[in-house]
Amino acid sequence: MLVGLVRVIADLHIHSKYSRATSMRMEIGEITRFSEIKGLNLVGTGDFTHPAWFEELRRDLVEAPEGSGIYAPARMPTSRVRFMVTGEISTVFEWEGKTRKIHHLLLIPDLEVADQVREVLSRFGDLSVDGRPTLNAPAPEVVEAIMEVSSDVAVIPAHVWTPWFSLFGAFSGFDRVEDCYQDMTKHIFALETGLSSDPPMNWRLSSLDRYALVSNSDSHSPWPWRIGREANVFELREVSYREVVEAIRLRDGRFRMTIEVNPAYGKYHWTGHRKCGVSMPPSEAIKLGNVCPVCRRRLTKGVEQRVEELADRPMGFRPEGAVDYVHLLPLSEIISAVTGSRSLASGRVWETYMKLIKEFGDEFTVLLDAPKDDIARVAGERIAEAVIRVREGRVKVVPGYDGVYGQILIFEEPVPEREGQTTLSDFF
Numbered sequence: 001m002l003v004g005l006v007r008v009i010a011d012l013h014i015h016s017k018y019s020r021a022t023s024m025r026m027e028i029g030e031i032t033r034f035s036e037i038k039g040l041n042l043v044g045t046g047d048f049t050h051p052a053w054f055e056e057l058r059r060d061l062v063e064a065p066e067g068s069g070i071y072a073p074a075r076m077p078t079s080r081v082r083f084m085v086t087g088e089i090s091t092v093f094e095w096e097g098k099t100r101k102i103h104h105l106l107l108i109p110d111l112e113v114a115d116q117v118r119e120v121l122s123r124f125g126d127l128s129v130d131g132r133p134t135l136n137a138p139a140p141e142v143v144e145a146i147m148e149v150s151s152d153v154a155v156i157p158a159h160v161w162t163p164w165f166s167l168f169g170a171f172s173g174f175d176r177v178e179d180c181y182q183d184m185t186k187h188i189f190a191l192e193t194g195l196s197s198d199p200p201m202n203w204r205l206s207s208l209d210r211y212a213l214v215s216n217s218d219s220h221s222p223w224p225w226r227i228g229r230e231a232n233v234f235e236l237r238e239v240s241y242r243e244v245v246e247a248i249r250l251r252d253g254r255f256r257m258t259i260e261v262n263p264a265y266g267k268y269h270w271t272g273h274r275k276c277g278v279s280m281p282p283s284e285a286i287k288l289g290n291v292c293p294v295c296r297r298r299l300t301k302g303v304e305q306r307v308e309e310l311a312d313r314p315m316g317f318r319p320e321g322a323v324d325y326v327h328l329l330p331l332s333e334i335i336s337a338v339t340g341s342r343s344l345a346s347g348r349v350w351e352t353y354m355k356l357i358k359e360f361g362d363e364f365t366v367l368l369d370a371p372k373d374d375i376a377r378v379a380g381e382r383i384a385e386a387v388i389r390v391r392e393g394r395v396k397v398v399p400g401y402d403g404v405y406g407q408i409l410i411f412e413e414p415v416p417e418r419e420g421q422t423t424l425s426d427f428f
Contacts, residue, residue: 005235005236005237006235006236006237006238006239007233007234007235008041008042008233008234008235008236008239008244009039009040009041009042009228009231009232009233009234009259009364010040010041010042010043010044010084010231010232010233010234010244011035011040011042011043011044011216011217011219011227011228011230011231011232012042012043012044012084012086012105012107012214012216012232013044013046013086013088013105013158013192013216013217013218013219014026014031014043014044014045014046014086014216014217014218014219014220014227015046015047015088015131015132015218015219015220016045016046016047016050016053016056016131017053017131018047018050018052018053018130018131019046019047019050019130019131019132019220020130020131020132021220022131022220022221023220023221023222025222026046026220026221026222027056027060028056028057028060028061028073028075028083029060029073029075029076030222031043031081031222031227032073032076032079032081034222034223034224034227035081035227035228036079036080036081036362037224037357037362037363038224038227038228038362038363038364039228039361039362039363039364039365040081040227040228040231040364041080041081041082042070042081042082042083042084042239042244043081043082043083043084043227044083044084044085044086044087044107044216045057045061045071045083045084045085045086045087046086046087046088046131047087047088047131047132048085048086048087048106048108048111048114048117048118049087049089049117049118049121049127049131049133050127050128050130050131050133051118051127051128052128053131054111054114054115054118057071057085057111058111059074060073060074060075061073061074061083061111062074063110063111064082068238068239068240068241069084069085069108069109069110069240069241069242070082070083070084070239070240070241071083071084071085071111082239084107084108084241084244085107085108085109085110085111085113085114086105086106086107086108087105087106087108087114087131087132088103088104088105088106088132088158088218089103089104089106089121089132089133089135089142090102090103090104090132090133090134090135090165091103091104091134091135091136091137091138091139091142092134092135092136093136093137093138093139095138095174095179098172099172100139100172100173100174100180101164101165101169101172102139102157102165102166102167102172102173102174102180103132103157103158103159103165103166104139104142104143104155104156104157104158105155105156105157105158105192105216106146106153106154106155106156107153107154107156107241107244107245108153109150109152109153109241109242110241113149113150113152113153116149116150117146117149117150117153120145120146120148120149121133121135121142121145121146123145124136124137124141124142124145125137139180139181139184140180140181140182140183140184143155143181143184143187143188144184147184147187151187152241152242152245154189154190154245154248154249155187155188156188156190156191156192156214157177157180157188157191157192158192158194158218159192159193159194159195159196159218160191160192160193160194160197160202161193161194161196161197161201161303161306161307162194162195162196162268162303163196163268163300163301163303163306166194167180167191168306168310169306170301170303170306175310176207177191177207177208177211188211189210189211189212189248189249190211190212190213190214190248190249191208191211191212191213191214192213192214192215192216193213193214193215193230193258193260194215194218194230195218195229195230195261195263195265195266196263196266196268196269196303197263197303197307198215198260198262198263198325198327199213199258199260199322199323199325200315200316200318201263201303201304201307203313203317203318203319203322204307204311204312204313204314204315204317205307205310205311205312205313206312206313206319207312209319212248212249212251212255212323213258213323213325214232214248214258215230215231215232215258215259215260215325216230216231216232217229217230217231224330224331224332224353224363225330225331225332225333228259228363228364229261229330230258230259230260230261231258231259232248232255232257232258232259233255233256233257233258233259234247234254234255234256235253235254235256236254237254251321251323255323256323256324257323257324257325257326258323258324258325258326259325259326259328259364260325260326260327260328261327261328261329262327262329262395262397262406263303263304264397264398264399264400264406265329265397265400265405265406265408266303266400266405266406267400267401267402267403267404267405267406268300268302268303268400268401268402268403269302269303269304269399269400269401269406270282270285270302270304270305270399270400270401271285271290271299271300271301271302271304271305271401271402272299272300272302272401272402272404273292273294273295273297273299273300273401273402274300274401274402274403274404275295276292276294276295278292278293278294278299279399279401279402279404280299281304281305281399282302282304282305282308285299285301285302285305286305286308299402300401300402300403302399302401302402304399326368326391326393327390327393327395328367328368328390328391329390329395329408330363331353331356331363331366331367331387332349332350332353333408334383334386334387334390334410335349335352335353335379335383336349337386337408337410337411338382338383338386338410338411339352352379352383355378355379356375356378356379359374359378360374366387367387367390367391368391370387372384372385372387372388375387375388386410386411389410390410395408395409395410396408396409396412397409
């Protein structure tokens with residue numbers, strides 16, 4: 001195995017071409033190529049439950065080294081990207097008179113165990129319908145069935161504050177982890193923050209101190225601004241399934257930090273009403289009784305307000321021993337903000353992007369490590385200053401609400417709204 005302190009940047013939650021609304025290019029070769037550009041060296045396979053994707057994983061991956069539970073792309077032997085078997089499942093069930101829709105991220109020790117888990121999960125729903133299957137069974141029952149196959153499987157509640165399909169979601173979730181998982185809570189040791197929250201938001205609930213907080217992109221697209229949009233940074237003695245999972249579980253220093261997008265950038269951060277152009281922080285929404293002051297209809301509750309409802313600590317509280325985090329933005333979005341481009345896939349953006357990748361090797365090196373003067377030499381002073389401002393957290397965001405994305409303010413002017421994305425084949 002790879003011995004010594006190895007920096008691992010891992011995105012463990014993505015989707016394959018077999019998930020709904022996902023690019024057909026999301027297959028091992030393309031995922032590997034774009035992960036290299038991004039700077040990821042460990043990626044989840046996603047969608048291991050889907051029969052066709054599972055067969056592709058068996059064909060296109062080789063365990064490296066044997067017994068590690070970590071896989072290399074068989075057709076790209078020189079690549080430094082490695083894969084862990086992962087997938088997302090959806091459970092839909094009734095509890096206390098309300099339909100609950102909860103998503104769970106599964107980390108699997110190896111393909112052999114994955115096949116056994118697939119067989120068990122097939123009892124609860126058709127795994128061939130979607131890369132993220134919907135299982136008609138209570139979450140505790142599903143977790144118990146998985147644990148009977150292997151207690152080494154990690155079950156992580158996915159994107160826990162997203163309004164729909166999440167543990168604490170305002171529309172179909174729970175107020176406590178224990179309410180969702182009941183006697184199976186003992187097997188839950190981590191939560192996924194998702195794009196809609198970051199560690200400080202979760203730190204406001206003392207009941208969550210026992211859980212590690214992981215971040216992943218939940219990417220449905222192979223483009224570099226989606227893969228690794230959120231990620232986890234480790235310093236490991238060896239790259240193996242057991243080492244990664246232990247680092248998350250124990251939080252003993254090997255799990256260094258998470259890479260987060262500022263949650264205010266998300267579509268449901270503040271409470272508001274898109275039709276009326278109304279948005280507000282939790283305190284104002286509560287004063288108004290969650291009623292739109294323009295049309296008098298119900299406001300769409302934002303994630304920040306949902307956190308406020310459940311929090312027992314003030315904003316800014318940090319638990320002792322908490323894993324660190326950093327807010328970043330994808331490099332393409334930073335370049336777009338500076339150049340004023342309305343499309344992330346414009347030639348102007350990607351010409352500059354690829355110059356930086358060629359110079360520094362990958363995107364995370366640019367965002368996290370590259371000196372300002374060196375960035376300026378390649379891409380100009382203004383882009384270099386923007387990268388440093390993002391790295392140092394000197395970026396403001398006008399919060400998103402009711403399906404409207406937030407607006408990034410790097411130099412106090414908002415990033416232009418995006419046009420439809422176009423192909424990047426001309427640039428790679």
